[in-house]
Amino acid sequence: MNETVQAAEHGAGQELGIVPRLPRGVRLKFDETRGQWLLLAPERLVKVDDIAVAILKRCDGVATIEAIVEDLATAYAADRALIDADVRRLLNELAVKRMVDL
């Protein structure tokens, strides 16, 4: 992410069962012209790195945060606690910008 943001007041702290989703008006898109993944929102273009893309692709409005973390931990054979922290940090940042609904 190329912007810093403050933590959300009502974000995904350690609560269970939260289902993150991209609201209408926010699109994850691979920009062919620039060879770059982007999150498109009203008057906003946010470049997203590979880790963020992996997380956001799993925000399908069905999977809970725990399920997303579990899936990523399996797919990347990585430490679950680290992934959990990464996922919640990203989703909280985007929730403050109203680019993800929690």
Next chain:
Amino acid sequence: MNAPVNIPNPVGLLAELTHRCPLACPYCSNPLELDSRADELDTAAWIKVFTEAAEIGVLHAHLSGGEPAARRDLTEIVAHCASVGLYTNLITSGIGLTQERIKALADAGLDHVQLSIQDAEAKSADHIAGYEGAFARKQSVAAWVIAAGLPLTVNAVIHRANAERAGQMVKLAVALGARRVEIAHTQYYGWGIVNRAALMPTKAQADAAIAEVEALREVYAGVIVIDHVIPDYHARHPKACMGGWAKRTLNVTPTGKVLPCHAAETIPGLEFWNVRDHSLRDVWFASPAFNAFRGTEWMKEPCRSCPRKEIDFGGCRCQAFALTGDASAADPVCHLSPDHDKVAAIAAHANEEEAAAEIAYVYRGAKAPVPAE
């Protein structure tokens, strides 16, 4: 001038689908001489524009005007934008939209609606818009947008008559269900220059409005995103206008002329190309107007040796021309500009007029008025 190398592809296109508009806001950024309906691009021409825009890397298509809802083919245009992958943003006064039409636009793939409000109070809002009942109608339009499942941005232009309600306008946006609000202090182009004396707030009014809106950021964190454009006449440094001339976005006028920004035609001597004669790719990379102020080679002092030249790009070319008569000069908002006293004098004049009686607006209409000195 030779075209600079490494020209980045554009990310946004503002399509002024028409200059027709039922409102007559005194700060309207459209030119004083409006394009007539008979000269507007037809549906096929706009469809070609958006196809070519997507091909050269445009991501956001902003459908604006005038009032874009005045175009009967709006839904068809939106559907085409969606089909070529453009993120489609409708910038509207709301007048001319019905619940059925908004639903059709949503079904066609519209991504986002940006609805203007003129004030937080009906009487003042309708006076500013020059349209009885506009305020009430906009409340309905906002509700229809939300009901159609579309994300809503409310945008408000701040000036002398509504500056004291800047915070209330943010609260109104929240009440209308907006996820984002744009609070933009008036910029003085087009009709804004004509009405500058009536529009410009005093520094105290502007400062109070800015502080009120900034304080609401924390109150509404996670509820509404606040985009805040503060007035440049009271600033020390100029704005990075358009993120740099011909660097990020382009404008297409109702008749197909392609501009680096909506006010670019106020600069004399620039050669603009038209989508009727050229591809958008050629216009972007090779047209004289787009290359006129690209990069930093065109700059004079104090810009040329300035450490901020890649930060604010010397400010706004149109404002430099409007206030100094030289489009290559530093934007006189900059405290280093030799013409900075002109901006300071205009701002000081606004301060003196604090207690003065209300100044009447010149509303946009068919006849172009003579700009006030």
